[in-house]
Amino acid sequence: MQKVPLTYEGLDLPGLDTPRGTNQVSSVSRRSAEALPTIASSRSTETTNRRALTWMTFLFLMAIAFLPFPTLLLGEYRDQQISVIFYAADAAVASLLLVGISWYARSGHRLVPEDIDEEQARLRTAQGLAVPVVFLVSIIISIWSPEIALYSWLLLVVSDPLVGWAWRRARRSSS
Helix, strand or coil: CEEEEEEECCEEEEEEEECCCCCCCCHHHHHHHHHHHHHHHHHHHHHHHHHHHHHHHHHHHHHHHHCHHHHHHHHHCCCCHHHHHHHHHHHHHHHHHHHHHHHHHHHHHCCCCCCCCHHHHHHHHHHHHHHHHHHHHHHHHCCCCHHHHHHHCCHHHHHHHHHHHHHHHHHHHHC
8 A cells, every 4th residue: 555645725635545556546535535625614613613612711710710819808808898899700700601601512502412402501591690690799789798798699509499490480471
């Protein structure tokens, strides 16, 4: 077998094995080469999708990596509004990015199977959005009392069941 290099519309492919003494590329290789324009056009979309997902994940991880700093501030200056705002803002940003990553992966079935239950996915998104809402509301509450703002975070314990209950109730009333 000898290696025959294949060039297709400016795209160099590694050498393909062909039977000794022939300079023809097999029909399988020819069909693969004919599919290259389709692969190349879908590759640019995949690259864009991958790049957006990579940036969202990178920003999410940055928000998580920053979390020890507001946690330290909160531990040292629990009664100060600025420490509550720093922590709540960072937690809200991280939560929003996580919801965004989940939504991005589901939209257009980029990273999830086609048979995913869309109703359940929307419910999970609504439950995920409850977390940043609680943190953003706590920032407003911290204007009056940073301590009460800290206690408002206990709403996170019941936010999933409450959103699920409201979701089911809204679905029943619309049916």
